[in-house]
Amino acid sequence: MDLWSEDSREQRLIHAFSQFKKVDWNKHTVGDLKPSEVQVLFCIKKGYETVSEVRDILRVTSPTVTQIINRLEEKGYVERTVNKEDRRSSQVKLTDQGIAVTVKAFNMYVTSINGLIDYLGEEESEQLIGLLDKVFVYYKDLNSR
Amino acid sequence: MDLWSEDSREQRLIHAFSQFKKVDWNKHTVGDLKPSEVQVLFCIKKGYETVSEVRDILRVTSPTVTQIINRLEEKGYVERTVNKEDRRSSQVKLTDQGIAVTVKAFNMYVTSINGLIDYLGEEESEQLIGLLDKVFVYYKDLNSR
DNA sequence: TTGATATAGTTAGGTTCCCTAACTAATTAT
DNA sequence: ATAATTAGTTAGGGAACCTAACTATATCAA
Numbered sequence: 001m002d003l004w005s006e007d008s009r010e011q012r013l014i015h016a017f018s019q020f021k022k023v024d025w026n027k028h029t030v031g032d033l034k035p036s037e038v039q040v041l042f043c044i045k046k047g048y049e050t051v052s053e054v055r056d057i058l059r060v061t062s063p064t065v066t067q068i069i070n071r072l073e074e075k076g077y078v079e080r081t082v083n084k085e086d087r088r089s090s091q092v093k094l095t096d097q098g099i100a101v102t103v104k105a106f107n108m109y110v111t112s113i114n115g116l117i118d119y120l121g122e123e124e125s126e127q128l129i130g131l132l133d134k135v136f137v138y139y140k141d142l143n144s145r
Numbered sequence: 146m147d148l149w150s151e152d153s154r155e156q157r158l159i160h161a162f163s164q165f166k167k168v169d170w171n172k173h174t175v176g177d178l179k180p181s182e183v184q185v186l187f188c189i190k191k192g193y194e195t196v197s198e199v200r201d202i203l204r205v206t207s208p209t210v211t212q213i214i215n216r217l218e219e220k221g222y223v224e225r226t227v228n229k230e231d232r233r234s235s236q237v238k239l240t241d242q243g244i245a246v247t248v249k250a251f252n253m254y255v256t257s258i259n260g261l262i263d264y265l266g267e268e269e270s271e272q273l274i275g276l277l278d279k280v281f282v283y284y285k286d287l288n289s290r
Numbered sequence: 291t292t293g294a295t296a297t298a299g300t301t302a303g304g305t306t307c308c309c310t311a312a313c314t315a316a317t318t319a320t
Numbered sequence: 321a322t323a324a325t326t327a328g329t330t331a332g333g334g335a336a337c338c339t340a341a342c343t344a345t346a347t348c349a350a
Contacts, residue, residue, distance in 0.1 A: 004191070004251070009270060010258045016277040017170055018184060022204055023284045025162055036336060039163060051299060059167055064337060066300055088298040088345045110155045117154060119283050124276060125154060131265070131273045132161040138264050139168045167337095181307060196328060209308055211329055233316045233327040 028112065030105040032075060038109070040068045041094070041102040044078060049091045077101055170257065175250040177220060183254070185213045186239070186247040189223060194236045222246055 004011075026035045033041070043054045051065045058065070069092055072078045077098035080090045094102060117125045171180045178186070188199045196210045203210070214237055217223045222243035225235045239247060262270045 009262060009274075010255045012274050013258050013262065013270065014171075014187075014254060016274045016281075019204070019281045020277045021166060023281055025280075025284055026159075034335065042159075052297090059164065060336085061338065062299060063301080063339085068336090070300090083298095086298080086346075090299075109159060113155045113158055115287070116280065116283055117158065120276070120279065124279075125158065127272060128276045128280070129154070129157050129161045131269060131276065132165045134265065134269075135170075135261065135273070136161075136164045136168055138261055139170055142260070179306070197326090205307085206309065207328060208310085208330080213307090215329090231317075231327080235328075 025112065025116070026109070028108050030108055031101055033101065033105060034071075036068055037072055038102075038105045040065065040072065041077065041098065041105065044092055044094055045099070045102045045106070049093065050083075050089050051092070052089070054092075072098070170261070171254070173253050173257065175253055176246055178246065178250060179216075181213055182217055183247075183250045185210065185217065186222065186243065186250065189237055189239055190244070190247045190251070194238065195228075195234050196237070197234070199237075217243070 026038070030038060039058055040054055043057050048054050048057055051062055051069065054069075055062050055065045069078060069080070073080065076095060078092050079095055080092055083089045083091050120128065171183070175183060184203055185199055188202050193199050193202055196207055196214065199210045199214075200207050214223060214225070218225065221240055223237050223239055225237055228234045228236050265273065
């Protein structure tokens with residue numbers, strides 16, 4: 001099989017990856033929230049409350065998280081309070097408004113994702129999750145060497 | 146199952162998607178080429194030679210392609226010539242230097258992807274391609290309604 | 291205990307990739 | 321012939337990231 005052929009497994013995988021990256025499964029605008037802001041709100045809603053925690057869950061850098069939280073604070077969706085035990089770190093909490101908008105966003109995401117899950121079926125959905133994780137782990141290990 | 150639980154299928158899929166988007170399977174720098182430039186070079190190497198064709202294959206807009214090609218032209222990797230049959234459209238061709246760098250980039254990409262294919266095995270690789278395409282098609286249809 | 295090192299977070303500035311709006315020039319349809 | 325369409329371009333901007341350099345606090349080690 002000629003590697004330059006569009007049908008080689010390598011090419012198909014490269015193409016599938018590129019295409020998939022462009023899928024805007026998370027591009028529903030929820031009010032004034034950008035997708036990255038929604039992701040951070042989800043993290044906080046789940047109970048991760050410091051910049052470091054959010055950074056590790058989302059696998060981005062601290063400045064990225066700081067800046068997203070700055071915007072969320074300006075919009076009145078979160079509040080920072082200094083941790084009494086360790087004054088270097090701050091606890092980020094959702095405001096009432098923040099909770100409302102997060103729940104709203106979450107419902108939209110779940111509805112959308114459920115459409116996909118219905119389309120794929122239970123078995124293929126699980127397969128997909130497993131494979132995506134596996135790919136992620138492979139590249140993570142590759143880069144940390 | 147509580148939807149807010151990290152273990153709900155919805156949450157796991159949302160998380161898997163976010164993580165996967167961050168995988169930098171295409172972040173090997175090849176000389177002075179950015180990943181987007183590599184993708185365009187691959188298209189041209191495959192024989193797509195107008196802005197419109199590249200745009201449709203990569204599913205971006207014309208200005209995006211134009212600007213990438215501008216940079217590739219500055220770097221001496223491609224050349225534009227006006228199409229005699231339709232003077233609105235231009236044919237983009239690789240220079241000798243362009244061919245060399247494209248082949249080099251392609252070899253790097255294939256080597257990297259083959260690492261993944263080995264890791265997943267033949268069956269799972271095909272499953273992955275199939276599932277990614279399926280997701281892509283689902284969202285494409287969803288958006289065109 | 292104090293001085294070095296590590297950790298949490300921030301600010302500033304930059305890169306990449308992508309977009310829309312507004313445009314030119316050429317072609318096709320009425 | 322003129323209106324509409326198509327191909328491509330330029331200009332400007334936004335989203336999501338990053339690194340470098342910084343402040344402030346905490347911990348470790350001599």
